[in-house]
Each structure stands twice: as structure tokens, then as C-alpha cells.
């Protein structure tokens with residue numbers, strides 16, 4: 073149980089009473105008559121064979137209030153798609169698996185490419201974007217939650233707490249971001265969130281002065297959480313980055329499209345653990361290194377759209393300011409760890425900070441080299457105007473895949 077502090081400029085909904093899941097699920101079931109609900113699960117085939125997803129699906133079989141579950145399946149060949157249909161078939165809710173690598177969805181993607189309105193890069197952003205399109209296509213739900221498929225500490229109260237703020241018809245929220253404490257096995261995790269995002273936002277505030285946008289971004293207790301929920305109308309106009317900038321991009325879009333009192337964050341779990349990626353210090357193409365470059369670029373681009381101008385000098389002093397602030401944070405986290413009897417490896421924390429400082433510079437240089445590069449996938453309303461029957465075709469393709477490849 074935590075405190076009830078309201079930080080920053082968006083509402084925080086806490087876990088103040090440890091209310092029973094049964095009671096919450098009962099209430100959500102009542103809400104579902106007014107606001108039918110869906111869950112989007114962006115997944116890799118490999119996650120079906122991992123430790124987290126089988127348990128997540130066990131838990132989901134017990135959820136009484138969802139109208140549908142939409143799984144976006146990446147990196148699966150035909151036999152793996154068949155296996156996925158079997159894997160998810162125990163879900164009692166209406167469910168659909170989008171086979172992104174299958175011939176039907178690939179053909180549709182090629183047509184969208186030809187019109188210049190398809191995602192340019194593979195990845196989670198693209199996966200989520202197609203799932204959002206499918207949600208619009210089926211047109212059956214009013215509120216949607218989305219969470220990762222690698223959550224090792226999952227229990228279904230996470231979903232109940234995540235969707236509640238956009239499911240309660242008496243609440244007026246359009247968007248809700250989840251947060252939690254990422255402490256597991258005696259360690260404080262969440263390296264990119266703690267050691268890149270927060271110190272970078274603080275450094276930007278120092279260099280650029282008061283900006284409500286930075287204040288807003290800094291209000292989120294876990295800005296990189298892959299868990300968020302929203303009302304259906306958010307789906308039509310949102311511009312999603314296709315790379316690791318997804319989470320930052322979604323928060324920025326919400327800031328642009330809605331006033332702050334329509335947005336909130338919610339405490340969804342006392343503990344959270346997931347699959348950890350390596351730092352990949354010698355190679356920027358993967359791991360937390362790539363993640364830190366994509367996130368920094370996403371922030372710089374968003375600031376540029378708010379009229380901020382950058383040059384090499386700005387990035388140099390940003391890097392230095394960030395570095396100082398981040399090192400202070402390492403000390404802060406270490407003290408927090410010591411007091412709580414947890415461990416923190418100061419050497420690897422500082423290695424991460426050094427890498428992120430280099431990557432802030434790399435992201436800055438990339439931004440200066442290609443300021444007009446747009447990693448955003450067009451909004452669904454633009455895609456619909458380019459191809460008016462796209463939603464129907466998307467949903468027909470998914471249905472045809474199910475019909476052709478499922479056993480039953």
C-alpha cells in the first residue's frame with residue numbers, strides 16, 4: 073500500500089485499500105454492459121514458449137468482464153500460427169489472433185505500403201497499430217486495455233486496475249497509464265526508466281526552462297510501462313512511433329489531443345518483473361542501447377514540434393547535464409536500496425549511465441542529420457481516407473486466417 077500524494081499535472085489513482093479483486097471484477101462486469109471492454113496483447117511467438125505468457129493466459133481465462141481479446145502475433149510461421157490458435161483457444165472470451173507474417177495480412181500491408189500509409193519498420197509499434205485498427209474494425213468495444221506478454225509477476229488484478237479508470241462510466245478519462253514498483257529478486261530494475269528517462273527529462277527542464285510538456289512527461293511514475301488503457305475514440309487520431317519510442321510517443325500524443333483532466337495514471341501492481349534485455353553496449357541495434365536511442369530521439373522530435381530548436385551545442389550541454397543528474401540518481405537509488413535491504417550494483421548502474429549519455433549524443437546527432445525523418449505510423453483516420461474499406465478488409469483477412477488454419 074502506498075501514499076496518496078498527487079505529483080505533477082495529471083491525476084494519480086493509488087492503491088489505498090488493497091480492495092478485493094472479486095469486488096472489482098463484479099463492478100467491472102456491471103460496467104461492461106455500458107462500456108464493453110477489450111484487451112490487446114502484442115506478442116512474439118517466442119513468448120508463447122516463455123515463462124510468462126502461459127500463466128497470463130491461465131489468469132485471463134478467469135476474467136469475466138472482457139468482450140474480446142485481440143492478440144497481435146509477430147515472428148510466427150504457419151505452423152507457429154496454428155500452434156498459437158491452439159494455445160489461445162482455451163480463452164473463454166471471443167478472441168482473435170492477428171498473424172502479421174501470414175500471406176493475407178502481408179498482402180494488405182503491401183497495399184498500404186504502396187499508398188505510403190503503412191508502418192515502415194517492424195516491431196511492437198507496428199503490432200499494436202494493427203491491433204488498434206482491428207479494434208476499430210470489429211467496433212464492439214468502448215474501452216481497451218493493453219499490456220505486455222512478458223510479465224512474470226502477472227495476476228489478473230493488474231488488468232482490473234488498469235482498465236477500471238476508462239471502464240467506469242462515471243469517470244471521464246480517455247487514457248490511463250499503469251505504474252508499479254519494478255523491484256524483483258532483491259533488486260531495483262527498470263534501468264531505462266530510472267537512469268535515462270527521468271534524469272533526461274530533468275536535464276531538459278534545466279536547459280530549456282519551464283515547459284508544461286516536460287512537466288507532464290515527468291508526472292508519470294513509470295513512463296515506459298507497456299501497460300495502458302484508453303477509450304475507443306483515442307484510436308482514430310493517434311500517431312504511433314514504430315520503434316521503442318512507442319510508450320513516450322503515446323504519452324506525447326495524449327498530451328496533444330486531450331486536456332490533462334482526461335488523463336490519469338494508476339497503480340496496477342505491488343511488484344512487477346519481466347524479461348530483462350541486455351545493455352548491448354557494443355551494438356546499438358538492440359537491447360537497452362537501441363531503446364535509449366529511440367526514446368531520446370522521440371523526445372527531441374516531440375520538443376521540436378513544440379518549437380524548440382536544437383543544435384550540437386544544446387546536445388553537448390544536455391549530455392553533460394544529464395550525466396551529472398543521472399549520477400546523483402545512482403546515489404539516491406543506492407541509498408533507497410540499502411535502507412530496504414536490496415542490492416544495487418553501482419558499477420553496472422554507472423556503466424548504463426555512461427552508455428545512455430553517449431546515446432543521447434548519438435540521438436541528437438541523428439536528429440540534426442535527419443530532422444524530417446518521421447518514424448510515426450499514420451493515424452487510422454488517414455489510412456481510412458486513403459483506403460476506405462481497409463478496416464473491413466483487415467477484419468476479413470483475420471477471420472479468413474482463423475477459418476483456414478484453426479483445427480476446430
Ligand SMILES: O=C(O)[C@H](O)COP(=O)(O)O
Nearest residue numbers: 261262263264265296348
Ligand atoms: O523499463 C525499463 O526501464 C526497461 O524496460 C528496462 O527494464 P529492466 O531494467 O527492468 O530490464
